[in-house]
Amino acid sequence: MGNYKTDAIWQHSVKELTSAYKSRDLTPVDAARAALQRAEEVDAVLNAFTVIDHDGAIASARVSQERWRRGAPLSPIDGIPTTIKDIVWCHGLDVRYGSRATPDSSSKPDSPSVQRLRNAGAVILGLTITPEFGWKAVTDNPKDGVARNPWDHAKTPGGSSGGAAIAAATGAGVLHLGTDGGGSVRIPSSFTGIVGLKPSYGRVAAYPASSFGTVAHIGPMARTVEDAAAMLNAMAGRDLRDWTQPVQEFPELSLSQVNWSGKRVGYWKTPCIGGVDKTVAEAIERVLKDLELAGASVTEIQLPDQEALEIFLCLWYVGAANRLSWIDPGQHDLIDPGFLRVARIGQRYSAVDRMQAEIRRAQFGARMDALLDEFAYLVSPTVPIPAFCAGSEVPEGSGFESSFEWSSFSFPINLSQQPACSVPCGFTPDGLPIGMQIVGPRGADGSVLSAALTYQHMYPERFLIPGGKWPALDGRRDWCSPQPISC
Numbered sequence: 001m002g003n004y005k006t007d008a009i010w011q012h013s014v015k016e017l018t019s020a021y022k023s024r025d026l027t028p029v030d031a032a033r034a035a036l037q038r039a040e041e042v043d044a045v046l047n048a049f050t051v052i053d054h055d056g057a058i059a060s061a062r063v064s065q066e067r068w069r070r071g072a073p074l075s076p077i078d079g080i081p082t083t084i085k086d087i088v089w090c091h092g093l094d095v096r097y098g099s100r101a102t103p104d105s106s107s108k109p110d111s112p113s114v115q116r117l118r119n120a121g122a123v124i125l126g127l128t129i130t131p132e133f134g135w136k137a138v139t140d141n142p143k144d145g146v147a148r149n150p151w152d153h154a155k156t157p158g159g160s161s162g163g164a165a166i167a168a169a170t171g172a173g174v175l176h177l178g179t180d181g182g183g184s185v186r187i188p189s190s191f192t193g194i195v196g197l198k199p200s201y202g203r204v205a206a207y208p209a210s211s212f213g214t215v216a217h218i219g220p221m222a223r224t225v226e227d228a229a230a231m232l233n234a235m236a237g238r239d240l241r242d243w244t245q246p247v248q249e250f251p252e253l254s255l256s257q258v259n260w261s262g263k264r265v266g267y268w269k270t271p272c273i274g275g276v277d278k279t280v281a282e283a284i285e286r287v288l289k290d291l292e293l294a295g296a297s298v299t300e301i302q303l304p305d306q307e308a309l310e311i312f313l314c315l316w317y318v319g320a321a322n323r324l325s326w327i328d329p330g331q332h333d334l335i336d337p338g339f340l341r342v343a344r345i346g347q348r349y350s351a352v353d354r355m356q357a358e359i360r361r362a363q364f365g366a367r368m369d370a371l372l373d374e375f376a377y378l379v380s381p382t383v384p385i386p387a388f389c390a391g392s393e394v395p396e397g398s399g400f401e402s403s404f405e406w407s408s409f410s411f412p413i414n415l416s417q418q419p420a421c422s423v424p425c426g427f428t429p430d431g432l433p434i435g436m437q438i439v440g441p442r443g444a445d446g447s448v449l450s451a452a453l454t455y456q457h458m459y460p461e462r463f464l465i466p467g468g469k470w471p472a473l474d475g476r477r478d479w480c481s482p483q484p485i486s487c
Contacts, residue, residue, distance in 0.1 A: 009034035010171035011466040014080050014227045017174065021068045021079055028068065028079030032061035032123050035081035039125055039172040045473045046148040046157075048166035050086045051093050052126040057081070060123045067121065077234050078121030082175040083167050086127040087134050087160075088218065089208070090114045098130040098141040101331040112205035112239035113177060113218050120234040125173050128163030132336040133211070133323050134179055136393055137187050137403035137410075139163060142336055146391045149191060150471035151432055155387040158188035159403075164221050165192040169464060169471055175231040176221040181212045182316060183383075183410025185219045186422040190382035190435025193424040193471075194464065195228045196221045197449065200442050201417035203232070203250045205239035211326075212319030214244055215312070215414040223464040225423070225453040229253050232445065253446040258454040261295030266371065268380035268439075269300050272309050272408040274400070276384040283425045283434045284381050290458065291379075301378065304367030308412040309404065311364065314349055314357040315415075316404070321346030338393060342402075361415050368416035372441040377451055380409045382422040382435030409437060419445040421452045424462045 009031055012020075020026035036054055043049045064079035073079070084090045087097050089111040096102045110118060118124070132141040139147040139162025147162045149155040150169045157165050161178030165188030168176045178185040180198040189196030197219045210216035220231035233252050238245060267288055269276070288298050305311075324335075324343035332340060372378065385406055388395040393403050400406050413420045418439050425436040438455070440448035456463055464470060 008171065008466070010038040011470070012174070013224055013465070014077055014174060014230050017080060018073070018076065018078070021073070028061040028064040028123060029058065031079065031081055032057050032125070035125055035171070035173050038170065039167065041473055042166065042170045042172040046150055046153065046166050046170070047145055048128055048147060048163040048172060050096065050098070050127045050129055050144055050163070053093060053124065056092060057123050057125050064121050064123060073121060075120035075234055076230050077117075077175065080122055080175055081125050081173040082117060082122040082177070083125050083128050083164060083173045084114055084177045085161055085164050085179055086130050087179055088114060088177060090124065090127065093127055095127060096143065097134070098132045098143055100143045100334040101327050112207050112241060113235045116235050116237060117177070122175065122234065128161070128167055128176065130160050130163060132339050133320070134160035134181060134184055135320055135336070135339045135342060136160060137183055137407045138393055139188070140391055142334070148390050149387050150473070151193065152387065152430070154390060155432065156191065156390040156392070158191035158383070158387065160184040161196075161221060162188045165189055165194055165196070168192070168194045168221050168223055170473065171470070174222065174227060177218065177235070178221045179216060179218050180414065181210065181216040182312065182404055182414050183407050185217075185221055186382050186410055186420060186435070186437060187407050189221055189422040191387040191433060193433030194221060194223055195225055195421065195423055195452065197228050197232060197421045197445070198413065198419065199232060199236070199445050200250070200419045202245040203236045203445060205237065205242035205245055207239065207241035209242070209244070210319070211323035212316060214417070215315055217414065225449055225456050226255070229255055229449050250443070250445070253449060255446065255450045255453050257457070258451050260291050263296045263376045264374065265291060265296045265298045266301035266375040266378040267298050268303065268378050268409065270302065271384050272303065272306060272412065273405050274384060274408065276381055277386060279428045280381045280384060280386065280434050284379065284436055287425065287436060287455070288379060301371065301375070303412055304371060305364040307360075308364060308415060309408060311357050311360050312404065312411045312415055314353060315361070317342050317346035318349050318354050319346065365416040368418065369442065372418060372439070376440070377448070378439040380437045380439070382409060382437040383407055384409060386428045386430070386432040386434065413439055418442050419448045421448050423452050423455055426462055
């Protein structure tokens, strides 16, 4: 653990900050000011934010400071600097979904997740950048430009929660709300070396409903497993605006160390499409060997349906067509041409195609439930490749046509709705982060996070903590053009 008296305030965790609030060595206003300053510095170089709300954040921090002075914080995250992805309603801030074709939404009510974060005392710093409507697994859009990876500014941070990942990896806030419809929390977490969880579907309520349907999840992104768990506990719960949630309440998560002895772990080695970079595969397999030494039984597995991409693309492209239907045709020239392309593919699917995809999805999901009844966890790379050029949807020369083809360890778990956590798994020889994904049974978010926490204790040097290895900001760059640059 770092020392908040000597280290940069923006590097600290929830536990470290709240301990300092309690002892009065720091206040929520101190933390908010440090995070806001850091956000401005990060945004100037990496293009992580669409809005930085200085006045709102300081006002919220002052109210939190008074609660801490009285010894009456609202929750374990009271006074913690937090960001929201520019795709989730946040009252008072202009959520635009990364689009030039959307109206000012600042008068809209908070979405359930944001409302719960506010009720827990979180200090909202602003909104983070997303591709338009969150449609792809990298982060750029015609309105806000190209987001950059903090470990190599020529590379993408991934997406669609790329701005949130940048903010987390650089200390521009402690807790970060992301959304994940096909990997959009986990992919940028992998590319930037942070922790990101796609919870079990329904643990975090969503309103308004996503145009992409029930593949879409809301989850926490942070630098440590404990922080992600604290954020999830604050966001989770029933909200009657979300009819798709299960009726039963999810219990609050309590993490504990996992004893690997006798645990059955499935090694998901082969993605639905494409291969795995050798360096990435070796990093994951070194961890699996350590788990075996700790007593786990590791078995290579295959997904129960290798046509998951076909199922997913039908649902995703129809969802894009659904989202486009809300936009006046006279504004279509303002929209990302890539999004228009997939939306128009979606328009060609019939209602029968859509329903058949849902039936096949249900069959796949049932087989995934059966697989995770057999194994305690599935482990895989989060993404089979390292980060590539910013501003490009697919790696140059890959032959891929969409971002889902190079990220196919992600979207199958959106189809089947299990919890999945990405944790940092070291670096490539070029210094780019690698992520490892841990998947558990539906509803077993606490078990997945406990496994991730045990992993964190095994490899603490891989996590962004005070005094550890952090990405560098090496001066202001004009990186906001929507055009790719040479890698």
